Amino acid sequence: MTPHETALVTILLERLKKTDSPDKDPEAETLIRHTTAEQPDAAYYLVQTVLIQDLSLHAAQNRIAELEKNLVETKTVPFLPHSFLGGLSTSNEPAPRAAAPPPESAAATH
Numbered sequence: 001m002t003p004h005e006t007a008l009v010t011i012l013l014e015r016l017k018k019t020d021s022p023d024k025d026p027e028a029e030t031l032i033r034h035t036t037a038e039q040p041d042a043a044y045y046l047v048q049t050v051l052i053q054d055l056s057l058h059a060a061q062n063r064i065a066e067l068e069k070n071l072v073e074t075k076t077v078p079f080l081p082h083s084f085l086g087g088l089s090t091s092n093e094p095a096p097r098a099a100a101p102p103p104e105s106a107a108a109t110h
Helices: 003-018 026-038 042-076
Strands: none
Touching: 003 042, 026 042
16 A cells, blocks of 8 residues: 555545534445454555545546636637638738629520
8 A cells, every 4th residue: 555545545434534424324224233243354445445536536526627718718719710721811802703604605695
């Protein structure tokens, strides 16, 4: 176990010591006691599971905060429409006019 893991386990166990819950569900408490008596490693696995979930939760919260920050930064940048020509045609000259249609032939009108 690394020193960091030792600290995480210690902090979790200290939190459990400070937990005061006089309103325990008697049926749940009996089931938990019975199951942990049958599986002596249950407390170990529960602590491990809680710590993994806690680390995952904090990582997800950090990622959400990062994405929200990026979203705010993106919204503050003025919108620049994408150019069909990749910005190569950005000049102050007016756009060229479309070519005039060819004159109709005399045969097409009769």
